[in-house]
Amino acid sequence: MIAANRYTFPQRLLHWLLAILIFGLLAGGLSFWALGYEGLVKLVGERIANDLFMYHKSFGILILLLTAFRLWLRRRHPAPPYDPPLSLFERLVSGVLMIVLYLLSLALPIVGMLATSAEGYPIQFFGFNLPGLIPVNKELGEQLFDLHGLGALILGLTVLVHMAAGIKHWRLKDGIMARISLP
Numbered sequence: 271m272i273a274a275n276r277y278t279f280p281q282r283l284l285h286w287l288l289a290i291l292i293f294g295l296l297a298g299g300l301s302f303w304a305l306g307y308e309g310l311v312k313l314v315g316e317r318i319a320n321d322l323f324m325y326h327k328s329f330g331i332l333i334l335l336l337t338a339f340r341l342w343l344r345r346r347h348p349a350p351p352y353d354p355p356l357s358l359f360e361r362l363v364s365g366v367l368m369i370v371l372y373l374l375s376l377a378l379p380i381v382g383m384l385a386t387s388a389e390g391y392p393i394q395f396f397g398f399n400l401p402g403l404i405p406v407n408k409e410l411g412e413q414l415f416d417l418h419g420l421g422a423l424i425l426g427l428t429v430l431v432h433m434a435a436g437i438k439h440w441r442l443k444d445g446i447m448a449r450i451s452l453p
Contacts, residue, residue, distance in 0.1 A: 275353040276449050284340045285450050289429075291333050292375065296426050298326050303419060324394045327386065331395050334379035341372060350449055360435075367432050374425040378418060385414030 277285070302310065302323070310319040356364065383393050387402035388411030394400070404410075439446035 275350045275445070277350060278343070278347050281340065281343050281347060282450055282452055284336060284343070286452060288333060288336055288340065288375065291329055291336070292425070292429065295326060295329055295333065296422060296429070298322065299419070299422050300426075302326070324397070327382065327394045328396045330379040330382050331393075333375055337372065337375040352449075353445060356446075363431075364435070367428055367435070370424070370428045371432065374421055374428070378421050378425060381414055381418045381421060385411050385418050387411075388414055 276282070305313060307319065307323075310322065313319075314322070352361075383400075384403055386393050387404045388407045390406040390408070390411070392399040393402065436447060
């Protein structure tokens, strides 16, 4: 039996799985941005660099699919009530954060796939090449990769605020973290 103020187990599991995947992709993307392809190749070699990009694309697509599934679950099982209730300010901030997290978890993989297609690179999903979404257009690809990077920065900042709120509630031991905890 699920407590009235907890998400379902699949929702809680997806939350933590997506958290790990998003954190990993943000770290990887930051590394790609900081080192560039050539710097990454110098650091780890061409084969491993190409594998890292393939895994980045693959896990991005996986995040897109899991987020869509999570939204479907959320529609079937709405968010449980806060117990104790949050203040109006906390509800507004929480609501905006969740919208931004969901939107960017959907948009970033799509923009990444569009950018990849526009640059003429394969869209890879764990070793399988998927069809390109748009024709090659290097200028558009560069703009889309810039947008992808900016979105990732916004997502990273949003994740930090979300984590800070979680830590606050964990430290307060007010029961809010029990809504999403796994055990």
